[in-house]
Amino acid sequence: FFDLSDYENIIFSDTGVIEGYSTSLINFGNGFSLGIGVLDWRENKVSVYEQQGDSVVAVDEFMFRGIYSQNYKAYLVNRDEGLFGFAVNNYYDEQSASQRNVYILLHFDGYNLTARTFDIGNHGADYARAAYVDGYLYITTPEEFFVEKLN
Numbered sequence: 001f002f003d004l005s006d007y008e009n010i011i012f013s014d015t016g017v018i019e020g021y022s023t024s025l026i027n028f029g030n031g032f033s034l035g036i037g038v039l040d041w042r043e044n045k046v047s048v049y050e051q052q053g054d055s056v057v058a059v060d061e062f063m064f065r066g067i068y069s070q071n072y073k074a075y076l077v078n079r080d081e082g083l084f085g086f087a088v089n090n091y092y093d094e095q096s097a098s099q100r101n102v103y104i105l106l107h108f109d110g111y112n113l114t115a116r117t118f119d120i121g122n123h124g125a126d127y128a129r130a131a132y133v134d135g136y137l138y139i140t141t142p143e144e145f146f147v148e149k150l151n
Contacts (some may be wrong), residue, residue, distance in 0.1 A: 003051075023070045027041035028108065032059070033039055034074075036068065036086065045067055046084065048108055055139050060113045062106055065092035066099070069125040074132045082108040085137075087120060087128035105150075118148055 003011040028034040033049045033056070047061040066088035069075070076085030083103045092099050101124075102117040122129055123141035130139045132150075139146040 008016060024072055024075070026075070026077055026084075027082070028077075028082075030110075032108070034077075034084055034108075036148075039063065046106060048113060059111065060108070062104075062113045064088065064104070066090045067125060069128070072128050074126055074129060076105070076132060078132050081132060082110070083132055084108070085130045085132075087123075087125035089096065089125045091117065092118055093117075101125070102135075103129070103130060103146075116150075120144070120146070128134065 003052050009099065021037070024036050026034045026036075028048065031051045033051075035047045035049065039045045042065060043063050044065065045061050045063050049056045049060045050059050059091050068088045068092065069092055070087055070094055074087065076083060078084075083105060085103060087101070087103045090099045091102045091104070101122060103120050104114045105118070107114050107116075118137070118139060120139060120141055121144060123137050128139060132139060134140075135150055137147070137148045
């Protein structure tokens with residue numbers, strides 16, 4: 001992990017061994033980074049990492065199956081509210097043993113990630129976008145518009 005915030009004093013921190021690989025690493029504010037990537041051929045994950053002294057440690061992770069958008073512009077990143085959102089095609093829901101296309105909204109409270117899923121019909125993950133405004137999640141696809149009130 002490289003901190004490039006001061007070009008005169010670039011800081012390198014060891015992350016240790018992290019299984020899989022990240023397709024995106026996002027500064028999530030307050031010393032946290034968020035990585036989305038592939039764990040293995042079946043599982044994907046979103047992980048939150050924290051800078052602690054000279055190292056970076058994993059704080060929490062959300063595992064899922066499906067094909068997620070790797071387009072950074074398709075992600076919702078709201079650092080103030082601790083929200084990260086992205087769409088997934090063929091999301092495998094273990095409770096119902098079914099697959100569907102969903103928008104996943106993760107909330108990070110500084111310690112834990114919690115997830116909510118929203119069905120987006122037959123729309124591809126790369127084309128779904130979302131915004132969070134005043135307690136409402138607005139999800140758009142090329143053909144539909146969804147509004148969900150969040151607690």
